[in-house]
Every structure is written in structure tokens, then in C-alpha cells.
Amino acid sequence: MITLNALVAVCLTYVVFLFSVAFVAERSALRGQVRWLKAPLVYTLSLSIYCTAWTFYGAVGSAARSGFEYLTIYLGPSIVMVGWWWVLRKLVRIGRSQRITSVADLVSSRYGKSNLLAICVTVLAVIGTTPYIALQLQSVTLSFEVFAQPGVPSPEEGARSYTALWVAFGLAIFTVIFGTRNLDANERHHGVVMAIAVEAVVKLAALMAVGIFVVWGLSGGVAQTLDRIDASELGHWQMNGGRWAGLTLLSAAAFLCLPRMFQVLVVESDDEGHLRTASWAFPLYLMLMSLFVVPIAVVGLDLLPAGSNPDLFVLTVPLATGQEGLAVLSFLGGFSSATSMVIVAAIALSTMVSNHIVMPIFLRLTGNGASVSGDVRHVVLLSRRLSIAGVVTLGYIYYSLSGGGTALATIGLVSFAGVAQVLPAMLGGIFWRGATRVGALAGLIIGFAIWLYTLFLPSIGNGALSDMIMTQGLFGLAWLRPQALFGISGLDPLLHAFLWSIAFNVIAFITFSLASFPSPLERLQGAQFVNVFDHSGGPRSWSGGVAQAEDLMIMAQRILGAPEAQALFEREARRQGARGMLPDPSPDFLETLEKELSGSVGAATAHAMVGQIVGGMSVSVEDLMAVADESAQLMEYSSRLETQSNELSRTARQLREANQKLTRLSVQKDAFLSQISHELRTPMTSIRAFSEILRDTSGLTASEQNKYASIIHDEAIRLTRLLDDLLDLSVLENGQVNLNLRQGLLSDLLDRAAAAANDGGHDLRIRRDVRAEQVMLNTDLDRLSQVFINLIANARKYCDADVPELEIRVSEEKGLLVIDFIDNGSGISAEAQDMIFEKFARVSDRQAGGAGLGLAISRQIMTRLGGHITYLPGRSGAAFRVELPRNFVVPA
Amino acid sequence: MAKQVLVIEDEPNIIEAISFILLRDGWTVKTHSNGLTAVEAVLERKPDVVILDVMLPGKSGYDILRELRELPETAGLPILMLTARGQTKDRELAERAGVSHFMTKPFSNAEVLDAVHALVAPVGGAT
Incomplete structure (x- = not known):
């Protein structure tokens, strides 16, 4: 008899083995040796997380209870893989081109990056998956108990919870270590995927081994086994067509929508081509998994005492026949099924919870504080880890509350029906451009509510919904009974819930989509998703990306402004030699455009925006973080x-x-x-x-x-x-004049000027104070003399007095030598005073022989000499003042 | 009776030169040198032809020309304009104001006589 301790040891060894597989794979991926990690076989095997402990143990139980019905659970995914591979291919292409990180991300991205939708899908996924995780904990716990007390599968409550707790704890640790080692922009986890592939092999091998043992070891061959099946109750099993079809549809829907399936199908996918292999290899895997289910069930029913839990036949049959080694292998198979599911589900859910709930809240709370992207990265990792712990804890709580009594298969189906609510929004989103955010939201909420009311709450059992509601309906309305909506009773509760919820979901989705108008971003994203094969090219560069030049233009206009955007596009079109004003969206052009946009909105946003339209890339967490960083910079x-x-x-x-x-x-x-x-x-x-x-x-x-x-x-x-x-x-105006500085007496200078100006013989009397003129000057005497001559000549020409007279006064003011020339004529009119120093300005009508340049020249000369010449208003006649700075004056 | 020319010009030497050649050609020559009163002078003297300078004290030749063209008595009066500003726009300005003939200074005496003859045939067939 194998001891419990030995079993724990085997378990731990197995876990250590898985750790090392994951570790080696991770290291190889880091070193770039990812070729073997990217084999189509690994991809196919990773899909096997579809087969959880529920399938591993529960299929036999289901067969024992409901005959061949268990096949529907395998049939749905097989149909999807074989018949709907084009849907999968589209999903994978979209996932890669838009860098989708989860189901919630897919739905939210499609409908204009609606975070509300993302939150809805996340909540739905968490609620839908929690029972499923509980189921895995339950199966591991049950299988431990089988070894503890063979044949007596119901020890006291405390020990049970204890086991489940340890398992939950261990799983959380494993997931945290390999699920959040680093933040990969593509959300890929090579280590985890490799470990899952290994586990896939283990569980298949274990089930096959038990099956082979049962068929050939216990029954004595294929023929005898078939006889035995015919003889059993299963032989007389009648197919319920409605339930069969419903369950097949349900499992097909779940296969596409389950967060963990989406994780391995789309998010972890490295190569679209792998789908080709998986499309035949995965159904084959499922077939092998289901091959021995009926024989094991039949033999188990024969061999074991009535009342034995058929869900555990895979373990109890080998144990009852003394095949302890086989039993341990079988245990490891079940353990593998449970752990792989929990790990991937926890990763998938934590990505959603962290990206769509925790991080938005964190970013809002910290506001502009998220300045360094390193900090945010740290926060993201922490939030992922906490989310993982939270998800596993939720599963454990559900397990504790539900008491672990419900049949495994039922819990699984409840989950399936829950996550299937995402299907209309998802398929509608990738095939119907008219689908809108409002429609998706309405469908999801209504479907989810009906599922919650008709299936989930009743499944929790005692207390969640009172008996009165169950039997008499909500508010006492009989047509609102959870398991007989609208008075339609007699249907299988699961089928009832699934049909009603999906029907209302689809109707609401379509109605509200038609009735609402999508936002521009939604329309853009809708086109991206629906026409993904027209748009997307290579995954990581702009190369081959076929963007709509017009879309780029619209975006560029919004950011750069219409004239700049048009100019840029025209320039680029000319450079490419393209006709018209729209250039081909070549990689060169996209890079140029991105750079232009970066100037306005920052690099990450620009990249994300171009990526949006080109379809080559989508927004990852890191992009979002970078955007958050930039928003702070933008403020600045x-x-x-x-x-x-x-x-x-x-x-x-x-x-x-x-x-x-x-x-x-x-x-x-x-x-x-x-x-x-x-x-x-x-x-x-x-x-x-x-x-x-x-x-x-x-x-x-x-x-x-x-x-x-x-x-x-x-x-x-x-x-x-x-x-x-x-x-x-x-010469004076251009400043090219050379001053010829000499010393001379002011009185001598005035003498010469008066003589030169009076040349013409007109008599102008000049009154001077010769004593005041005894000032020695050190300046350009010729130039200064030119000014004096001009002023005296002007007085001679223009003074209109009967006896023309000019007074020359010399004084000192504020360190300046001041020489005033005042005549006794009628002076110059106020309006003319402003312009007399301008070139060609002549006040008088008289032809006095001048060209009107004298005062303009005088002004230039005085400026060169460092002084001024101004008109003195308010005197009786015309009055000009010449000022010279002191440094041109030397004491006599 | 000899035909009359009114010379409106402010530069004495130019008045003298034009007067000299026109008198010799058999015209009666009157002169006026103030822009402000030029229009009245024309109305008063009723000349057969006017020789008008542009840069006159008080009022520009263009303004005088415009005013003369607006008056019925002088709307069709032959007016020969002389300007010392030889730019194209000056000619355009004059033509728009309704000038009969436009000449740029300096001119040759023969040119002035030819222009005046073209506008008004002199009396007595002196040519």
C-alpha cells in the first residue's frame, strides 16, 4: 500500500520536474533558442489544457452516469478545430496584429478600446472561471483522499480543506514564478507553455495506460470489452438529441471563449501556421483521451461496489486491482490536468484583472505621478502577482463554500455556459462591422445576468437562492423561476440556461448594435478586425503592412492640423513618385509619419496610433505605460x-x-x-x-x-x-565719413561761416557775443562750419523781416555747448517744423536755389559729431539750436 | 488773332524758355506759377492750350488736371503736361486724369512745338 507521504513525495518530485522544464524553456527563450519551443507539436499539446481534471476524471464519471454524452465535450472543440479553423485563424491573426492580451482585451479593442467592456468581460471571466478552479482543487483533493483511504472517499472536512489549501498555495507560487517572471509585451510565457505540453503528454499517457490496462489486463481484449459494454447499462443508452446538440455547441463556444483557451490559442501563439497542424492533431489528441473512457467506466461500474464515485474510477480501478504504480501514474495525470488548467487560467485572468481593473485604477489614483516607466513596470508585475493570488484564492473560497459535493461535470458545464456569453460579441466583432460597443455591452450584460440567475446561483446550492425563488420565481412571479423561465419547464436546467442566456444575448447584441452608432475609433477598429486579412502584414514591423492611406491622413490631420498633414502627405507622395496626394503606406513613409506624430503626441502614442491603422501592432501594456509617462510630459x-x-x-x-x-x-x-x-x-x-x-x-x-x-x-x-x-x-548716412579732428576757436569758425554764407551780398545783420564765443573746440571744424554756413544761409534766404537780423547765442547747458541761431522773421509753421530736417523739404515757395538737403545734411553732421541740431519752437523767428558734447570742447 | 497758350509752371527759367519759343512760333503766351489758383487762371484766361507742370507749389498738376476735366468749360481743353518725374506710373497717373499729351523734362524745344501743334493748329499757318 502506497503511503500518503510517498504520494506527496512523488507529487513534489513531479512539481520539481515541471519547474525545471519551465525553467529550461524560459532560459532557452531568453537566449533566443526558441525554435524547439515554437514547434507546432508544442502548440497542439498546449491546447490540451482544455482537458482539465474535469475531463480526466469527470469524463469517466459522466460516462458512468450519462453514457456517451461526455463525447460532446470533445466534439465541440474538434468541430471548431476542423470546421472552424478559419475562425481560429482570424482570431490568431487579429490577436497578433493587434497584440491582444486576453479575451477582455480582444472585445474591448474591437469596440473602441472600451474599458467598461473589458471590465465586464473580466468580471464575467473571473466569475465563470472561479468554479472551474474550485473544481481542479476539488479533484486533486479527492484524488489524495482516494490514496489516503481507498474506497472511502469522504473523510472529515478539515483535512480536505487543508489539502486543497496547500494545492492552491503551491499552484499560486508556480504561476507567479513562471507567469510573471517578466513583462513580455506579447504576453508570451514559453516556460509555462512548455510545462503544459509536458503535462499534456503525462495526462494522455496516464489515461491511455489505465485504459490499456482495463481493456487488455482486466477485460481480456477488445472484443471482450465491447461485449462488456453492450451488456452494461451504457449499451442501452438513448441519445437525447437536444441535449447532445446543445452540449456540443456549448463546448464549442467555451473552447473559443474560455480565458485559458484564448491564452494558449491566440496569445501564446507564435505562428499562424501551427493551426494547420493543430487542426488535425488536437482532435486526434481528444480522440485518444476519450478512447478508453467508456471501457474504464464500464469496468469500474462492474468492479467497484455500488455507490463508489465514478468520477474517481480512473484512480480507484487500478488501486482496487492492486496496480499501485498505475494508480500513481493516473494520479499524476489528474494532477497534471488540474495544475495546468489552474496555472494558465490564473495567468489569463490575472492579465485581464491587472490590465483592465487594477492598472486603470492605479493610474487614475496616481495621476501624473507615474513618471518613470520602471516604476510602472514594477507596479504591473505586482498587480499581476496579486491578481494571480486573488484568482486562486477565489477558487479556493468557492471550493470551501460549495463543500465540494457537486459532480465535477456539472461545475464544468456551468463555467462553460458563463464564458460562452462572450461568444456573440467576439464573433460578431470579427465578422460584422456593424457591431457596436453598446450592442456588445447589452448582449453581455443580459446574457450574463440570465446565466447568473438561472445557472450559477442555483449551482452554488444551499442559500444562494432561496427555495422560494427556485420554486415560485423571483418576486413570486412563476414565469421568473430560475429553471423555468417564461413558464417553459421540463428542459434540462443547463440547456435551459444556456439557450435562454445565449438567445437573449444575441438578440440584445444585434438589436442594440443596429440601434446605436459606433464612435470613429470603434469604426476604425471594426474595420481592422473584420478585414484583418486585408490589413495586417508582418507582425513586428511596418513592412508589408497595408494601411489605408486615407485613414492615416485622417489621423494625421487630427494631430498635425490639416495644412501640415496635407503638405507632409503630398511631399511624401511626390518623393515616392506616386500620383495624387496620397503616398503608398510604405515602411519608409510610416516611419516618417510616426516621427512627425511623435513630435506632437509622443513616441509611444504615435507608434500606437500608426499601429492602430496599419494593423501591424496594437497597444500593449507597455505602450499604455509609455503613454501614461508621456501624458505627464505632455502637461509640461x-x-x-x-x-x-x-x-x-x-x-x-x-x-x-x-x-x-x-x-x-x-x-x-x-x-x-x-x-x-x-x-x-x-x-x-x-x-x-x-x-x-x-x-x-x-x-x-x-x-x-x-x-x-x-x-x-x-x-x-x-x-x-x-x-x-x-x-x-x-556718405554721412552710410557712416563712411572720416572725421578730421582739429582744434579751433568757435569765434573764428563763426567768422568764416558768416563770411561764406553772406557771399551773395544780401544784407543780413548778424548779432554775436564774441566773448562767449571764446571756446576752444576739438572737432571736425570743416563739418561744423558746414552746419553754421547752412544755418546762416537759410536765415539769409528765408528771413522775411524788413531788416533781416540773425542772433547767434552761445551758452552752456548740462555739460553741453549750446549755439542758438535765431532770426527776426516770421518763423516756420508748426506743421512744417516736423519735416524741415527731411530731405528735399522746402518750406518756402521761393526759389532760393537750394534743393532742400541742407538741414538734412546738417542733422547728419551733428549726429556724426556726437551732438544735435533741433528747431526751437516758440521764438519770434526761426530758431535752430546746435548742441555739442563737452568732450569736443577744450578750455581755451 | 493769335492763339493763346497758358503756361502753368513755377520754375522761372523754364517759363522763360517756353515763352521764348512759343512767342517766336506766333502764340500769345500767358504764365501762371501758383498751383492753388491755377484752375481759376485757366477759367479766366480761356487759353486754347495749357502747358501744365506737375510739381507746383500748393497743388499738384494731377489735381489741377482732374479738376479741369470735371468742369464743362475745360473738359475738352487740350492740356500738355510736363513733368520732371519720369517714371511710368507718373505717365499712367496723368493719362488716367485725362491728359492730352504728356512729356518728360528735359525736352527739346522742337518737341514742345510739335506737341502744341498737334493739339491746336496755330493761326496764320506759321508753320
Whole structure:
């Protein structure tokens, strides 16, 4: 008799073995040696987590109780694998192209990244899977008990819970270690998958071994076994067509929707091509698993005392016949089935719980605090681990509460019906573009509620739903009885619940989808999912990705703004030599676009957005984390943008002002040229006209000849003076003038200037205070003299007094030498005062021979000398003030 | 009776030169040098042809031309414009204002006489 301790030792050894398999696989994957991990066989074997302890033990029990009905559980998946492989292929393609991490992620992504949907599916999955996990704990516990007290499978409650607790604890540890070793963006777990493949082999081998032993060892051959089956109750089994079809459909639905199946089918899938192998190999595996179920059941019923639990025949038959080794192998098979299911289910559920419930809450709570992606990564891992522990704990609690009494098969079917509620939203999502978030949500909630009410709550048994509700209906309404909705009774409760829940689910899904309008993102995602084969290319690069250039354009316009986006697209189209303004979405172009977008929304978001449309990639947890990081940066950018936009408007204002100034200058330049033209052409006109007169006219008197020659002479001099002034002004304005600094007395300078200006003989009296003029200057005396001459000449020309008089006053003010020139004429009008220093400004109508450049030149000279020349308003006559800085003045 | 030319110009030497050649050609020559009163001068003198400078003190030749064209008495009066600003836009401006002939300074005496003859045939067939 094998001891319990020995069994525990075997168990532990087996677990250590699994650990090492997982460890080696993980190490190989890390080193990049993943070829053997990616074999189609491994993929096929990993699918075997469909066969849990429920299948391992429960199939025989089911056969003993309900005949061949157990086959439906194998039939559903086989139909899916063989007949619906194109559905699977689409799911796998979508999963890879959108980087889907779970069922919840799939549904939420399809319907516009709706987190509400993700939460719904997650909750449903957790509730649906919890009994299933409890079931695994129960089976392991039961199988231990078989060895503890063979044939007496009901020891006291305490020991049982104890075993289940340890098993749950061990499983949680294993899952945490291999399920959350690191955060893979693709959510792949090579170690776990490898361990599961090994377990798949163990459970098949164990069941086959027991089967072979039963057929050939106990019954004596195939023929005798068949006789035995015919003789048994099973031989007279009548097929219930409705239940058969319903269960087949249910298991097919569950195969697609179960979180753990989705994990291995889609998430862990490395190669779409593996499906081809799996499509025949997995049904073969299921067939082998089911091959010996009936013989074991029949022999068990014959061999063991009535009342023995048929769910444990796989163990009890070898034990009863003294085949302890076989019994241990069989135990390990069951143990493998249970553990692999719990591990993968826990990983799948923890991914959902963590991504869709824990992390969103965490990110919201921490707000902008999630700054360093390393921190977030740490948080994600922690939340995964806690989620795993939570999921396993839930299973354990359910196990404790339910008392472990219910038949294994029933629990499994309850779970199946629960997770099958996801099917309409899932299939509708990948085949029907019209499916909307609202429809999916409505279908899910209604289906889930009906399932909860008609199947799940009643299955918990005592207390969950009162007897009164069970027999008289909710609120005393008979048509609301959980197992006879709308008065339709007599149906199998499971079938009843499944049909009603799925029917309402589908109706609500379709109705609400038709009645609601999808958001743009939903529409985009819908097209991505439904047309995945048109869109997606290689998995990890943009290469071969066929995006709709228009979609990219729409997105780019939203982010970059329409003109920039159009310019970018046109430029790229031209570069590619494409016609029109939409470029081919080549990898080069996508990279360029992504870079452009990164500037606006950050790299991760840009990548995710381009990925959305191209279909080459989808948003992973890490992308989301990066987005969270960037949102903090974006806040900063936006404040920086604000200051930049202020700066911009300031610059714009300056530019506007500069432009106005330039325009003004341009107008001034035109006016100046026009003026010069006029000033040059006028004397030239006189010269030409009179020279022609002198040449062409015969009989001019001597005085006429003399007069006209004088005019020509004067005008020629006027021209020369004008050109001199213009050149002088140009030199002064360009700052090319060299000052010739010399020392001299102010009085001497004024003497010379007065003499030069009074050249013409007009009498202008000049009043001076010669004593005040005894100031020694150190400046460009010639230039200063030019200014004085101009001022004195102006007074001579323009002073309109009867007895013209000019007073020159010299004083000192605030360290400046001040020389005022004030005449006794009528002065210059206020409006003219502003323009007298401008070029060609002439106040008087009188032709005084000047071109109007004198004061402009004087002003330039004074500026060069470091001083000023200004008009002094408010005096009786015209008054000009010349100021010189002290450093040009030396004490006499 | 000799036909009359009114020369509206502010540069004395140019007035003298134009007067000289027109008198010799057999015209009666009147002169005026203030822009502000130019229009009244035209209305008062009723010349057969006007020679008009552009840059006049008080009012520009273009404005004077426009005002003359708006008056019924002078709307069809032959007006020869002389300007020292030789840019294309000046010619356009003059033509838009309704000038009869446009000349840029400096001009040759023969040119002025030809232009005046083209506008108004002189009396007595002096040519």
C-alpha cells in the first residue's frame, strides 16, 4: 500500500520536474533558442489544457452516469478545430496584429478600446472561471483522499480543506514564478507553455495506460470489452438529441471563449501556421483521451461496489486491482490536468484583472505621478502577482463554500455556459462591422445576468437562492423561476440556461448594435478586425503592412492640423513618385509619419496610433505605460507651448512692425528717387532749352545771348551743388565719413561761416557775443562750419523781416555747448517744423536755389559729431539750436 | 488773332524758355506759377492750350488736371503736361486724369512745338 507521504513525495518530485522544464524553456527563450519551443507539436499539446481534471476524471464519471454524452465535450472543440479553423485563424491573426492580451482585451479593442467592456468581460471571466478552479482543487483533493483511504472517499472536512489549501498555495507560487517572471509585451510565457505540453503528454499517457490496462489486463481484449459494454447499462443508452446538440455547441463556444483557451490559442501563439497542424492533431489528441473512457467506466461500474464515485474510477480501478504504480501514474495525470488548467487560467485572468481593473485604477489614483516607466513596470508585475493570488484564492473560497459535493461535470458545464456569453460579441466583432460597443455591452450584460440567475446561483446550492425563488420565481412571479423561465419547464436546467442566456444575448447584441452608432475609433477598429486579412502584414514591423492611406491622413490631420498633414502627405507622395496626394503606406513613409506624430503626441502614442491603422501592432501594456509617462510630459509641453505661443505672438508683432517700417522705408526711397529725378531734371531742362535757343535762334541780341548763357551757367552750378549735396548726404548716412579732428576757436569758425554764407551780398545783420564765443573746440571744424554756413544761409534766404537780423547765442547747458541761431522773421509753421530736417523739404515757395538737403545734411553732421541740431519752437523767428558734447570742447 | 497758350509752371527759367519759343512760333503766351489758383487762371484766361507742370507749389498738376476735366468749360481743353518725374506710373497717373499729351523734362524745344501743334493748329499757318 502506497503511503500518503510517498504520494506527496512523488507529487513534489513531479512539481520539481515541471519547474525545471519551465525553467529550461524560459532560459532557452531568453537566449533566443526558441525554435524547439515554437514547434507546432508544442502548440497542439498546449491546447490540451482544455482537458482539465474535469475531463480526466469527470469524463469517466459522466460516462458512468450519462453514457456517451461526455463525447460532446470533445466534439465541440474538434468541430471548431476542423470546421472552424478559419475562425481560429482570424482570431490568431487579429490577436497578433493587434497584440491582444486576453479575451477582455480582444472585445474591448474591437469596440473602441472600451474599458467598461473589458471590465465586464473580466468580471464575467473571473466569475465563470472561479468554479472551474474550485473544481481542479476539488479533484486533486479527492484524488489524495482516494490514496489516503481507498474506497472511502469522504473523510472529515478539515483535512480536505487543508489539502486543497496547500494545492492552491503551491499552484499560486508556480504561476507567479513562471507567469510573471517578466513583462513580455506579447504576453508570451514559453516556460509555462512548455510545462503544459509536458503535462499534456503525462495526462494522455496516464489515461491511455489505465485504459490499456482495463481493456487488455482486466477485460481480456477488445472484443471482450465491447461485449462488456453492450451488456452494461451504457449499451442501452438513448441519445437525447437536444441535449447532445446543445452540449456540443456549448463546448464549442467555451473552447473559443474560455480565458485559458484564448491564452494558449491566440496569445501564446507564435505562428499562424501551427493551426494547420493543430487542426488535425488536437482532435486526434481528444480522440485518444476519450478512447478508453467508456471501457474504464464500464469496468469500474462492474468492479467497484455500488455507490463508489465514478468520477474517481480512473484512480480507484487500478488501486482496487492492486496496480499501485498505475494508480500513481493516473494520479499524476489528474494532477497534471488540474495544475495546468489552474496555472494558465490564473495567468489569463490575472492579465485581464491587472490590465483592465487594477492598472486603470492605479493610474487614475496616481495621476501624473507615474513618471518613470520602471516604476510602472514594477507596479504591473505586482498587480499581476496579486491578481494571480486573488484568482486562486477565489477558487479556493468557492471550493470551501460549495463543500465540494457537486459532480465535477456539472461545475464544468456551468463555467462553460458563463464564458460562452462572450461568444456573440467576439464573433460578431470579427465578422460584422456593424457591431457596436453598446450592442456588445447589452448582449453581455443580459446574457450574463440570465446565466447568473438561472445557472450559477442555483449551482452554488444551499442559500444562494432561496427555495422560494427556485420554486415560485423571483418576486413570486412563476414565469421568473430560475429553471423555468417564461413558464417553459421540463428542459434540462443547463440547456435551459444556456439557450435562454445565449438567445437573449444575441438578440440584445444585434438589436442594440443596429440601434446605436459606433464612435470613429470603434469604426476604425471594426474595420481592422473584420478585414484583418486585408490589413495586417508582418507582425513586428511596418513592412508589408497595408494601411489605408486615407485613414492615416485622417489621423494625421487630427494631430498635425490639416495644412501640415496635407503638405507632409503630398511631399511624401511626390518623393515616392506616386500620383495624387496620397503616398503608398510604405515602411519608409510610416516611419516618417510616426516621427512627425511623435513630435506632437509622443513616441509611444504615435507608434500606437500608426499601429492602430496599419494593423501591424496594437497597444500593449507597455505602450499604455509609455503613454501614461508621456501624458505627464505632455502637461509640461503644453505649458511650454503656451509660453512659446506668447513668444510667437510677440515675434509676430515685431515682424509686423518691421514690415511696416520696411514698407515705409520703401515708400520713402521711391519718394526720394522721384525727388532726385525732379531736382536733377529741372536745371537740365533749363540748360537744354536755352542751349537749343542759343543754337537754333538767329538774330539774338548780345544781351539776350549773355542772359541765356548766364542761365545755363547758373543751372549747371546748381546741378553740381545738388550732386555734391547728395553725395555728401549719402556718405554721412552710410557712416563712411572720416572725421578730421582739429582744434579751433568757435569765434573764428563763426567768422568764416558768416563770411561764406553772406557771399551773395544780401544784407543780413548778424548779432554775436564774441566773448562767449571764446571756446576752444576739438572737432571736425570743416563739418561744423558746414552746419553754421547752412544755418546762416537759410536765415539769409528765408528771413522775411524788413531788416533781416540773425542772433547767434552761445551758452552752456548740462555739460553741453549750446549755439542758438535765431532770426527776426516770421518763423516756420508748426506743421512744417516736423519735416524741415527731411530731405528735399522746402518750406518756402521761393526759389532760393537750394534743393532742400541742407538741414538734412546738417542733422547728419551733428549726429556724426556726437551732438544735435533741433528747431526751437516758440521764438519770434526761426530758431535752430546746435548742441555739442563737452568732450569736443577744450578750455581755451 | 493769335492763339493763346497758358503756361502753368513755377520754375522761372523754364517759363522763360517756353515763352521764348512759343512767342517766336506766333502764340500769345500767358504764365501762371501758383498751383492753388491755377484752375481759376485757366477759367479766366480761356487759353486754347495749357502747358501744365506737375510739381507746383500748393497743388499738384494731377489735381489741377482732374479738376479741369470735371468742369464743362475745360473738359475738352487740350492740356500738355510736363513733368520732371519720369517714371511710368507718373505717365499712367496723368493719362488716367485725362491728359492730352504728356512729356518728360528735359525736352527739346522742337518737341514742345510739335506737341502744341498737334493739339491746336496755330493761326496764320506759321508753320
